[in-house]
Amino acid sequence: MTPFGHKLREIRAERNITLKDMAKGLSVSSAYLSSIEHGHRGQPSRRFVHRVCQYLNIIWDDAEELEELAIRSDPKVSVNTAGLSPKATYFANCLAEKISTLDDEQIEAMMKVMDEEFDGNLDSSSE
Structure with missing residues (x-):
């Protein structure tokens, strides 16, 4: 699970929103949303994060936190050490x-x- 997926799942649970209902509200499949939450889809796009924030009515600092978590949620990160020691x-x-x-x-x-x-x-x- 990625940091973004973990937070998204946590918010859904706090608000008693089912995966199916949220997927429908975001116009994505339940399978897609589940794969985002479990880190099987890679880093979510800024557009997707924005749609999530709109759907959940998340603003200001909470929206920034979700955006930062999305940036840090690439489950297949690579490190380029070319030119380093x-x-x-x-x-x-x-x-x-x-x-x-x-x-x-x-x-x-x-x-x-x-x-x-x-x-x-x-x-x-x-x-």
Whole structure:
């Protein structure tokens, strides 16, 4: 599941909206919406996120949060280390190899280190 899909599913549950009803309201199939929620469709388009916000009447900061989550929801991310140090390439490969073995606590710890290093520009609250 992606951060966007997780949040979308959470909002639907809070508002007691069925997948079928929301899909109909967005003019997409239930299968498509389910695949977005479960991260099987890749990163949602800005247009789709905008339609979701309109359908759910989400504005301002909440809409920005959903847009940011969509940006960070590519389930098939790739990292280009061309031109970086050998250590950067090694690190990217190690992370790709081991990420499936990390639990949420370990990921949060790594995100905290990165967040502190980059002056709070990373948001690890997108679970």
